Structures are given as C-alpha cells and as structure tokens.
Amino acid sequence: MExxxxxxxxxxxxxxxxxxxxxxxxSVSTDPARRGEVRxxxxxxxxxxxxxxxxxxxxxxxGHPIVYGExxxxxxxPTLLVYGHYDVQPEDPVEEWTSPPFEPSIRDGAIYARxxxxxxxxxxxxxxxxxxxxxxEGRLPVNLKFLIEGEEExxxxxxxxxxxxxxxxxxxxxxxxxxxxxLAKGVPALxxxxxGLIYCQVDLQxxxxxxxxxxxxxxxxxxxxxxxxxxxxxxxEQGRVTIPGFYDDVRxxxxxxxxxxxxxxxxxxxxxxxxxxxxLDGEAGFTTLERRWARPTLELNxxxxxxxxxxxxTVLPARAMAKVSMRLVPxxxxxxxxxxxxxxxxxxxxxxxxxxxxxxxxxxxWLAPTDHxxxxxxxxxxxxxxxxxxxxxxxxxxxPIVTTLTERLAVxxxxxxxxxxxxxxHAPDERLDLENFSRGIxxxxxxxxxxx
Amino acid sequence: MExxxxxxxxxxxxxxxxxxxxxxxxSVSTDPARRGEVRxxxxxxxxxxxxxxxxxxxxxxxGHPIVYGExxxxxxxPTLLVYGHYDVQPEDPVEEWTSPPFEPSIRDGAIYARxxxxxxxxxxxxxxxxxxxxxxEGRLPVNLKFLIEGEEExxxxxxxxxxxxxxxxxxxxxxxxxxxxxLAKGVPALxxxxxGLIYCQVDLQxxxxxxxxxxxxxxxxxxxxxxxxxxxxxxxEQGRVTIPGFYDDVRxxxxxxxxxxxxxxxxxxxxxxxxxxxxLDGEAGFTTLERRWARPTLELNxxxxxxxxxxxxTVLPARAMAKVSMRLVPxxxxxxxxxxxxxxxxxxxxxxxxxxxxxxxxxxxWLAPTDHxxxxxxxxxxxxxxxxxxxxxxxxxxxPIVTTLTERLAVxxxxxxxxxxxxxxHAPDERLDLENFSRGIxxxxxxxxxxx
Numbered sequence: 063m064e065x066x067x068x069x070x071x072x073x074x075x076x077x078x079x080x081x082x083x084x085x086x087x088x089s090v091s092t093d094p095a096r097r098g099e100v101r102x103x104x105x106x107x108x109x110x111x112x113x114x115x116x117x118x119x120x121x122x123x124x125g126h127p128i129v130y131g132e133x134x135x136x137x138x139x140p141t142l143l144v145y146g147h148y149d150v151q152p153e154d155p156v157e158e159w160t161s162p163p164f165e166p167s168i169r170d171g172a173i174y175a176r177x178x179x180x181x182x183x184x185x186x187x188x189x190x191x192x193x194x195x196x197x198x199e200g201r202l203p204v205n206l207k208f209l210i211e212g213e214e215e216x217x218x219x220x221x222x223x224x225x226x227x228x229x230x231x232x233x234x235x236x237x238x239x240x241x242x243x244x245l246a247k248g249v250p251a252l253x254x255x256x257x258g259l260i261y262c263q264v265d266l267q268x269x270x271x272x273x274x275x276x277x278x279x280x281x282x283x284x285x286x287x288x289x290x291x292x293x294x295x296x297x298x299e300q301g302r303v304t305i306p307g308f309y310d311d312v313r314x315x316x317x318x319x320x321x322x323x324x325x326x327x328x329x330x331x332x333x334x335x336x337x338x339x340x341x342l343d344g345e346a347g348f349t350t351l352e353r354r355w356a357r358p359t360l361e362l363n364x365x366x367x368x369x370x371x372x373x374x375x376t377v378l379p380a381r382a383m384a385k386v387s388m389r390l391v392p393x394x395x396x397x398x399x400x401x402x403x404x405x406x407x408x409x410x411x412x413x414x415x416x417x418x419x420x421x422x423x424x425x426x427x428w429l430a431p432t433d434h435x436x437x438x439x440x441x442x443x444x445x446x447x448x449x450x451x452x453x454x455x456x457x458x459x460x461x462p463i464v465t466t467l468t469e470r471l472a473v474x475x476x477x478x479x480x481x482x483x484x485x486x487x488h489a490p491d492e493r494l495d496l497e498n499f500s501r502g503i504x505x506x507x508x509x510x511x512x513x514x
Numbered sequence: 515m516e517x518x519x520x521x522x523x524x525x526x527x528x529x530x531x532x533x534x535x536x537x538x539x540x541s542v543s544t545d546p547a548r549r550g551e552v553r554x555x556x557x558x559x560x561x562x563x564x565x566x567x568x569x570x571x572x573x574x575x576x577g578h579p580i581v582y583g584e585x586x587x588x589x590x591x592p593t594l595l596v597y598g599h600y601d602v603q604p605e606d607p608v609e610e611w612t613s614p615p616f617e618p619s620i621r622d623g624a625i626y627a628r629x630x631x632x633x634x635x636x637x638x639x640x641x642x643x644x645x646x647x648x649x650x651e652g653r654l655p656v657n658l659k660f661l662i663e664g665e666e667e668x669x670x671x672x673x674x675x676x677x678x679x680x681x682x683x684x685x686x687x688x689x690x691x692x693x694x695x696x697l698a699k700g701v702p703a704l705x706x707x708x709x710g711l712i713y714c715q716v717d718l719q720x721x722x723x724x725x726x727x728x729x730x731x732x733x734x735x736x737x738x739x740x741x742x743x744x745x746x747x748x749x750x751e752q753g754r755v756t757i758p759g760f761y762d763d764v765r766x767x768x769x770x771x772x773x774x775x776x777x778x779x780x781x782x783x784x785x786x787x788x789x790x791x792x793x794l795d796g797e798a799g800f801t802t803l804e805r806r807w808a809r810p811t812l813e814l815n816x817x818x819x820x821x822x823x824x825x826x827x828t829v830l831p832a833r834a835m836a837k838v839s840m841r842l843v844p845x846x847x848x849x850x851x852x853x854x855x856x857x858x859x860x861x862x863x864x865x866x867x868x869x870x871x872x873x874x875x876x877x878x879x880w881l882a883p884t885d886h887x888x889x890x891x892x893x894x895x896x897x898x899x900x901x902x903x904x905x906x907x908x909x910x911x912x913x914p915i916v917t918t919l920t921e922r923l924a925v926x927x928x929x930x931x932x933x934x935x936x937x938x939x940h941a942p943d944e945r946l947d948l949e950n951f952s953r954g955i956x957x958x959x960x961x962x963x964x965x966x
Contacts, residue, residue, distance in 0.1 A: 257728060261826045270790025275813045276709060276911025279841055280753075280805040281785075283795040286814035286836075287749060294746030297739060301732075333733075338722025343735040343866035353732040361727045362738035363829050364820035369837055374713045374874045376839060376911075377815050384738075385821055387828060389731055414795035422826045459728025459828075 063511065065198035070503050073194065077503075078173065078496075080110075081186050082166040084148075085175040091126055091149035091216045100126045100212050103148045107185075107210055114193055116208065123220035126212030130228075133192070133206045140513050141205040143234035143473070145463060146185035146241060147214035150177035151488045158490035172485075172493040180487035183494040184240035184480050184502070185210055191506035203510045207234060214241075218462060225470050236436040236513060237467055240502065242479030245455055247495065249327060250448040250505075252440055253477035255355060255456030256464055258390035258427035260400045261363075263420040264289065264407065266382045272368070275378040283414035285382040286367035292407055292417075293384060296360055300346040303360045303388075305406045308399065313392045313429075315356050323351045326453055336484075355456035359389045389458065396424035425465050430475060439512035440476040446512075447505025478505065515963065517650035522955050525646065529955075530625065530948075532562075533638050534618040536600075537627040543578055543601035543668050552578045552664050555600045559637075559662055566645055568660065575672035578664030582680075585644070585658045592965050593657040595686035595925070597915060598637035598693060599666035602629035603940045610942035624937075624945040632939035635946040636692035636932050636954070637662055643958035655962045659686055666693075666915075673915060677922050688888040688965060689919050692954065694931030697907055698779060699947065702900040702957075704892055705929035707807060707908030708916055710842035710879035712852045713815075715872040716741065716859065718834045724820070725830040735866035737834040738819035744859055744869075745836060748812055752798040755812045755840075757858045760851065765844045765881075767808050775803045778905055807908035811841045841910065848876035877917045882927060891964035892928040899957025930957065 089103035090096040104127045108118045116131035126149060134141075153163035153176050161167035166175040177183065188208070195202050209232065211221050225232060245251040268285035269278075298304050315323075330350055334342050344353040353359075363386065368379030388403065390396060404419050411417045430437055432454055444452040457477075464475055480502035486492045541555035542548040556579045560570045568583035578601060586593075605615035605628050613619035618627040629635065640660070647654050661684065663673050677684060697703040720737035721730070750756050767775075782802055786794050796805040805811075815838065820831030840855065842848060856871050863869045882889055884906055896904040909929075916927055932954035938944045 259728070259828070261828070263826075268791060273789065274911060275811075275815060275839060276711070276841055277909070278789065278806065279813045279910060280809055280811040281794055281796050281802045282789055282791050283793075284813050286817050287745070287812075289817075290742040290814065291746040291749070291751075293739070294743040297743070299743075337725065337730065337734055339720060339734050339866055340868060341735075341864075341866040342733055343864060344732050350733045354730065357732055359727075359732040360739075361731045361736050361830055362742065362819065362834075363727060363827060364822045364831070365738050365741075365817045365834060366822040367814065368816035370816045370818040370835065374715075374837065374839075375815060376711070376713070378813055379816070382817060383822065385826065387727060387826075389728055412793075412795060414791055414793040416792060457729065458731060459726060 066194050066507050067504060069194040069198040070190070070500070070507065073190070074500060077190050078168070081173065081183060084182050084186060085166045085177050086164055088164045089149050089177070089212065090152050091213050092152060100149055104129050104212055107148050110189060111208060114189065115196060121224065123224070125216070125220050128212070128220070128224055129208070129210040131208040133202060136202055136205045139204050140235040141207060141233065142510065142513060143207045143209060143232055143237045144188045145209045145237060145239045145467070146188070147181045147211050148185065149212040149215050150182065151180065151215050155490060160491055168496070171497065172495050173499070174491055174493045176492050178492050178494040179481040179485040180492065181214065181241045183499060187240060187480060187499065187502040188238070188506055190503045194503065194507055195510065203514050207232060221463060222466050225466055229470050232471060234471065234473055237471070237473055237475040238478055238506070238509065239464070239475060240478050240480055241461070242457060242477050243481040243483045243485070244479055244498070245326060245453055247482055248448070248450065250444040250450060250452040251455045251479060252437065252444060252452045253457050253479060254430040254432050254437070254454050256428040256460055257358070257458055258394065258396055258425050259387060259460040260390065260396050260403070260424045261385070261387045261422040262400065262403070263422060264384045264386055265418040265420070267380065267416040267418070268414070269378070269380050272380050273378040275376040279378050282378070283412055284378055285415050286379050288412060288415045289367065289382040289384055292410055293362060293386070295410060296406060301344050302346070303358065305402050307402045308358070311393045311395065312358060315352060319356070320352065322454060323349065323355070326351065326455065354458040356391055358391050358394060361387050361389070363387050390427045392427045392429045394427060396426060400424065425460050425462050428464050428468060434474045436474040436476060436513065440478060440509060442512045443505050443509035444478065446508040447501045518646050518959050519956060521646040521650040522642070522952070522959065525642070526952060529642050530620070533625065533635060536634050536638060537618045537629050538616055540616045541601050541629070541664065542604050543665055544604060552601060556581050556664055559600050562641060563660060566641065567648060573676065575676070577668070577672050580664065580672070580676055581660070581662045583660040585654060588654055588657045591656050592687040593659060593685065594962065594965060595659045595661060595684055595689045596640045597661045597689060597691045597919065598640070599633045599663050600637065601664040601667050602634065603632065603667050607942060612943055620948070623949065624947050625951070626943060626945045628944055630944050630946040631933040631937040632944065633666065633693045635951060639692060639932060639951065639954040640690070640958055642955045646955065646959055647962065655966050659684060670915060674918050677918055681922050684923060686923065686925055689923070689925055689927040690930055690958070690961065691916070691927060692930050692932055693913070694909060694929050695933040695935045695937070696931055696950070697905055699934055700900070700902065701779060702896040702902060702904040703907045703931060704889065704896060704904045705909050705931060706882040706884050706889070706906045708880040708913055709810070709910050710846065710848055710877050711839060711912040712842065712848050712855070712876045713837070713839045713874040714852065714855070715874060716836045716838055717870040717872070719832065719868040719870070720866070721830070721832050724832050727828040727830040731830050734830070735864055736830055737867050738831050740864060740867045741819065741834040741836055744862055745814060745838070747862060748858060753796050754798070755810065757854050759854045760810070763845045763847060764810060767804060771808070772804065774906060775801065775807070778803065778907065806910040808843055810843050810846060813839050815839050842879045844879045844881045846879060848878055852876065877912050877914050880916050880920060886926045888926040888965065889928065892930060892961060895957050895961035895964045896930065898960040899953045
C-alpha cells in the first residue's frame with residue numbers, strides 16, 4: 063500500500079496534466095453541434111482505460127456512446143463497478159466565467175473548467191487510483207468494471223436499456239459512484255439516501271378560446287383560477303402535503319437518524335444567505351436537513367396561463383398549465399402516490415373545466431443499508447483518505463441510475479462524492495478542489511483493499 | 515322629418531360606396547408601418563366632416579391624430595357630442611378572412627371589412643344622419659360635435675389629456691357613442707351600465723436564483739406555490755370573492771332590474787356552446803347575465819413561473835407572477851378595492867417570500883340614469899329606427915372614455931350600439947349588418963329631434 067500511495071504522490075502533476083486534456087474536450091451532450099466532441103471524449107476515455115490494461119468497448123447507442131472497460135485479473139476477489147459520466151453541462155453563460163470553460167485553469171487550490179467536478183474530474187479519480195495500484199503493484203486487489211456514459215446531463219435515455227441487456231456482464235459486489243458532494247471541505251461524506259421523484263403536467267381547459275375578461279368574466283370558469291385553487295389545496299399552511307394517504311408509507315426518521323443529522327456541521331444562516339431568501343420555510347416540525355433529505359415534498363416547477371408579457375391584457379385564458387413534482391422518501395411508492403395525486407385533483411375539479419394529467423416520469427426513493435460491509439468498507443476508505451470519519455448524509459435529489467442499478471443488479475451502492483457543495487456543478491466557474499482530488503485518489507486506492 | 519328619411523333612403527347606395535372608401539384605408543393603429551395609413555384615415559374623415567359643413571381640426575398628438583369637428587348652427591338648442599374612433603384592429607390572421615380585410619365585400623346582407631362594425635361603420639352612421647338633415651332641411655335641430663380618435667385600439671393614451679384640456683370646447687348636453695352591440699338582430703338596446711376595472715401584477719420573489727427542486731426543495735418557500743395559495747384564498751367554491759369588504763359597496767340589483775334581465779331574449783345554451791365550455795360557472799345565486807353585467811369578479815389574466823416548455827425540469831423557481839384583474843360594479847370604488855386586495859395578499863404572504871404589487875390601471879364602474887330625459891330620448895329614437903322598444907342592457911367590459919367623459923363633462927352618455935354580438939369585431943370576417951346600418955342612420959336622425 064505504501065508503494066501505491068507513493069505513486070499517487072509522485073504522479074500528481076502528470077495526473078493533473080492528463081485531467082486538463084480530458085477537460086479541454088467540450089463534450090456537451092445536449093448540443094447537437096458538439097456531437098463530434100462528445101465522441102472524442104469517449105475515445106479519449108477508452109484509450110486511457112486501454113492503457114491501464116482494461117478490455118474496453120465503446121458501445122454505440124442512438125445517442126452518445128457508452129464507454130465500458132473491465133480489469134478482471136483478480137479471480138475469486140470481489141468486483142467493483144464504477145459508474146460515472148464523461149458528458150458535461152453547457153457552458154452558458156460563457157461571459158460569466160473567470161477563465162474559459164474549456165481551458166482548464168489552476169488557481170486558489172482548485173482546477174477550474176466545465177466538467178471539473180461534474181463528472182470528469184471525479185471519474186478521473188477512479189482511473190488514477192487503479193493506475194497507481196497497477197504501476198506500484200502490477201495488479202489490483204479487486205476486479206474493476208467501468209461504466210461511463212455520455213448522456214447523464216440529458217437524462218441517460220440509453221443507459222437503462224444497456225444495463226438491462228448487459229446485467230450479467232455488469233455483475234459486481236458493489237458499485238461506486240463519485241458524482242455527488244462532500245458535506246463541506248474537510249468533512250467527507252457517504253451519501254446513503256436519495257429521494258424519489260414523480261413529475262407531472264397538469265393542464266386545465268376552460269373555454270375553447272381566450273375570452274375578453276370583461277364581456278365574459280364571471281360567467282365561465284377561469285382555468286387559471288381553477289388551477290390555483292386545485293393546487294393550493296394540495297398543501298397546507300404548515301408546509302404539509304394534504305393529499306389523502308400521502309404520508310401513509312413514509313418511514314419515520316429514527317431518533318438516532320435525527321440525532322446524526324443534528325450533529326452534522328451545517329450552518330443554517332450561511333445556507334439561507336447563500337440562497338438569498340428572507341427566511342427558510344418548510345414542513346413544520348422538521349429541521350432544514352430533515353426537510354431536504356428525509357421528508358417528501360410537493361413542488362410547483364412551472365406555471366403558465368394567459369397573458370404574461372409586459373403590461374396588461376384583459377384576457378380570460380382558455381388554458382392553464384402547471385408542472386408539478388413530488389419528492390418521495392422510503393417507503394413511498396411512486397405509482398400509489400401519483401394515483402392519489404390525480405384522485406385529489408379530479409375530486410375538486412369543477413365540471414366547468416377539463417383536467418388532463420400527464421405523468422412524465424418517476425423514480426423510487428433509495429436508502430442504502432448503512433450496516434452492509436461494502437458501506438462500512440467505503441466509510442473506512444474515506445477515513446483513510448481524509449483523516450476523518452465520514453458522516454452519513456442524504457441527498458434531496460434523485461439519481462435515476464442508482465435506482466436502476468439497485469433494481470437490476472441487486473448490489474450495494476457507494477455514493478462517494480469528492481466535490482464540494484459550492485463548486486458550481488451546473489454554473490460558471492465550475493471547479494474541483496485539488497486537495498480533494500488527491501485525497502479522492504487515495505480514498506479509492508484504499509477502497510479496493512477495504513472491499514476484500 | 516319625412517324629407518330627411520327620404521334622403522337617407524335615396525342616398526343608401528352612395529353612402530355604402532363612401533363607407534367602402536373609408537374601410538379600404540388600413541388604419542391599424544398598433545402597427546408602426548401603418549402610421550401613414552392612420553393619418554390618411556384621419557384626413558379622409560376630416561374632409562368628409564368639412565364637406566358636411568363642420569369646422570374641423572386634425573389635432574396632432576404624440577401618437578395618432580384626433581379628428582374634431584363641430585356644427586354649431588343651432589344656437590339655443592341642445593348640443594350632442596359624438597365620440598368614435600377611426601383606427602382598427604390588426605387583420606391577423608389574414609388567411610382566415612373570406613374576402614380581403616381591406617377590400618370591402620357585400621354579401622348575405624352585410625358589409626365585410628376590418629372596421630365595418632368597430633368602429634368606422636358606426637361612426638359613419640352618425641355622419642350620414644347629419645348629412646341627411648343638412649341636405650333635406652339645410653340645418654340640424656341640434657348642435658353637433660364630433661370627437662373621433664385614432665388610438666382606441668391601443669388604449670387611447672392621448673384622449674384623456676385632450677378631453678382635460680378642451681373640456682370647455684367639448685361642452686354638450688349629451689354624448690352619443692356607437693361602439694357597442696345590440697342584444698341581437700331585431701332587438702335594439704341601450705347600454706346603461708359598464709363594469710369598472712382594476713388591473714394589477716403580483717410578483718413573488720423567493721430564492722435569488724432558480725434552485726434544484728431535489729437538492730433544496732422542502733427547505734425554502736416555492737414562490738409558485740405561495741402564489742397559488744395566496745390567489746386561491748381570494749375566491750371561494752361558490753364563485754364569491756373573499757377579500758374582506760369587497761362587496762360592501764355593491765349596489766344590489768333591484769327586483770325590477772332582475773326581472774328586466776330575465777325577460778331579455780338570451781339563449782344560455784347557445785351561449786355555452788359558442789364559448790365551448792362543458793358547463794357555465796360563476797357566483798352562486800345569480801344568472802349568467804347578472805354575473806356578466808352586474809356582479810363584480812376577480813379574474814386571473816395570466817400566470818408565469820419556472821419551467822413552462824415541453825418536458826420536465828426539476829426547478830424550484832425564483833419568481834412567480836400573476837396578472838389579476840377585478841371587474842367592479844356600482845358603487846365599488848377602485849381605490850378602496852385595490853387597497854383591500856393588497857391587504858388580503860400581504861396578510862397571508864409568508865415571511866419567506868417577497869411580494870410586490872404593481873397597480874397597473876383602474877376605472878370606475880358606470881351606470882346611466884335611465885330616467886334622464888336624454889336616455890329616454892335615445893330610447894324613443896331607437897324605437898323609431900327599429901320599430902321596437904329597445905331593451906336596457908349592460909356590458910361586462912369597461913370603456914374608459916365613458917368614465918372620462920362622465921367625470922370631465924358631467925353629461926349623460928348614450929351607448930347606442932348598432933353592431934351585433936357575432937360580428938367579429940376583433941376577428942376575421944368582421945362585418946356590419948346592412949339593415950342595421952340603415953336603421954342606425956334613421957335612429958340617429960330621430961335622436962336629434964328627440965333631444966330637443
């Protein structure tokens with residue numbers, strides 16, 4: 063192990079130069095004009111994995127390729143599957159970047175570039191850990207499989223079919239994903255819970271066309287007004303969701319979980335100031351972290367009706383639309399909840415308007431078994447990498463691949479985030495802290511041993 | 515009077531040809547490219563008034579000109595001020611017209627062209643009535659003043675300043691405006707009530723920027739959700755407005771008024787089918803005509819927040835906006851109501867969001883004194899013109915010039931509409947019924963005598 067760690071230290075500058083080359087490729091998956099650049103990033107990654115000694119396949123899909131690589135030179139030993147993505151968010155607004163988004167710049171102890179944290183830099187941590195082992199010891203203590211896609215930022219449309227078709231090949235004893243954040247600088251974290259998601263569109267149709275609000279107003283239902291009333295009754299003044307049955311299957315936080323959340327170094331004032339809100343808000347009886355990580359929500363993501371330009375137009379709109387999503391926690395079932403949501407809406411929709419509900423997508427909540435040996439191994443590796451026991455945190459968002467892998471491979475998943483919460487993953491001046499980059503490589507190098 | 519009526523009949527074809535020339539000028543006031551055409555229509559009108567024997571002024575404004583003409587050859591007799599407008603709505607969508615919008619076409623007993631009903635055709639009725647008197651009798655039984663603007667379709671921004679500055683010159687005993695509709699073909703109507711209007715924009719600011727609804731959702735107020743809750747509590751399930759004090763000054767309909775409304779030939783099924791709604795709706799305890807004409811309303815004219823495109827985006831919006839208007843009836847005071855509206859919103863706005871209310875415009879409700887001699891004169895003139903006693907109706911909309919003239923000139927106003935409700939005033943295939951055109955001229959010719 064000493065040799066591995068020495069190699070990591072010795073290679074630090076060379077690794078950063080390689081990472082810069084990876085970051086220079088503008089692999090923006092949502093931009094059709096960058097299709098060639100996305101392929102170039104896939105090839106770059108495939109060549110890098112090949113040089114490590116992996117068998118590599120660049121799998122074509124209807125969208126961008128999936129890069130799959132495996133090193134299976136440790137028969138009888140556990141297998142770790144590493145998931146990540148090589149595509150990046152668009153760089154807009156490019157004028158707000160301090161240095162060009164695709165010309166990596168090192169300053170203030172961080173490397174600045176689009177993709178530095180999300181997710182090229184974190185994927186690269188795993189490549190460098192494997193390389194250090196192979197160079198220092200000529201072998202890995204585990205078998206490794208890399209599943210690196212190019213469509214994470216556009217919803218991974220081709221990943222699930224691949225996982226379904228290749229479940230046998232992807233078989234592993236644990237999955238590691240580094241695409242999240244630590245709790246704070248110096249506070250390593252293992253993310254052990256994600257919320258699920260239901261996303262719907264609600265359309266209300268009133269009159270056949272927009273009407274003059276003076277001539278007709280008062281004699282027909284206004285779909286915008288009906289929509290507001292229908293949506294308003296789904297929550298109450300205490301921040302609770304009032305859909306019948308909504309909380310029935312919510313697994314309550316244990317006393318130990320609440321104590322653990324409360325013990326985390328979380329600065330609520332700094333959080334409020336960073337968001338720019340006059341006051342925080344949410345479900346009565348829960349703390350901010352509990353509200354974000356362990357309580358379900360109902361959010362309006364969009365509203366549209368009638369005239370929304372500058373000035374006034376006395377229109378009674380023909381239609382009104384809302385995008386509504388719900389975040390779910392264990393053990394809520396998306397199908398059951400979306401049915402209850404639709405029932406609640408329809409029960410109160412007057413006969414003078416026509417409601418259409420479009421169920422757009424959903425994913426189940428996820429909670430890792432924190433006492434599983436693989437998670438304990440991850441925690442020990444983080445402690446060795448960062449010199450401090452990691453905290454167990456959750457994430458309020460949803461990572462569909464986690465649900466997919468959990469369901470298809472029935473395997474524990476380690477969410478080992480090496481980013482920081484303020485590293486601007488989807489914004490200008492995205493960066494990755496260089497100390498965390500190095501400590502991440504050390505952590506992963508330890509993880510292989512801890513898993514055996 | 516016989517000679518006047520004979521002249522009207524004899525001149526019918528020639529009048530229609532002149533009207534066609536007026537209608538051919540595409541005086542679309544909202545279109546900067548048509549600025550020259552609007553001026554051409556003003557000059558056409560001014561020349562026509564001059565030929566009648568009026569002293570005419572084309573008054574420049576920062577926008578389009580106001581055409582003012584007067585015939586004051588009846589000293590000691592009453593003075594009638596005629597208001598109208600020579601500008602028209604845009605012709606879009608032009609492909610839906612059966613015949614070109616600015617090439618008048620006569621078919622099925624109507625003249626089809628943009629402006630035929632709104633308002634060139636109705637203005638022209640007044641010109642032709644005066645002309646018939648002057649040609650047949652060499653004089654008018656009253657003094658006449660014409661105030662014809664070119665900005666009605668863009669909100670009359672320069673009319674009120676003109677009326678304020680020229681109140682002395684505009685002094686009259688009654689005002690006639692022909693810019694509304696009869697109740698139905700064969701059913702002449704005198705419009706004796708208009709609703710007032712308050713129009714506001716409500717903006718709610720939550721976080722400084724859009725946030726990820728998973729990572730942050732549940733811990734900050736969602737301004738779209740807050741907006742829906744604030745707006746929803748302004749009305750109840752019975753279609754009533756719940757703003758404290760909202761109905762305090764509403765003058766109840768008298769039994770006689772309700773009976774008169776109920777006696778009107780109004781086909782509720784045809785109305786519902788024309789609007790394309792599954793059911794009518796509105797304030798409990800009132801009929802459709804009462805709801806439209808004599809009850810105040812609160813309508814949402816527009817809603818906007820977050821993501822409204824195709825698909826899904828898990829955004830917790832930073833802002834939400836609503837356009838909200840209220841229609842007022844006698845004796846509600848716009849200032850008092852908008853204050854109550856703001857108080858109701860602010861009382862329930864949580865400290866976690868910031869509410870901004872922008873008061874955009876307002877106008878007072880209007881109710882004509884139906885027993886005033888001028889209104890009785892108008893009713894008798896309509897009876898002579900159409901062979902049937904007119905019904906007294908109201909309009910749910912607001913006509914700001916009516917309020918302005920009522921306040922500035924303190925004079926009774928006759929809303930003598932010669933259009934029909936289905937003549938597509940702001941839509942393709944706008945038209946004016948030719949029988950109503952002729953009967954309108956006869957009505958106005960009688961009106962002069964009835965006013966004396």
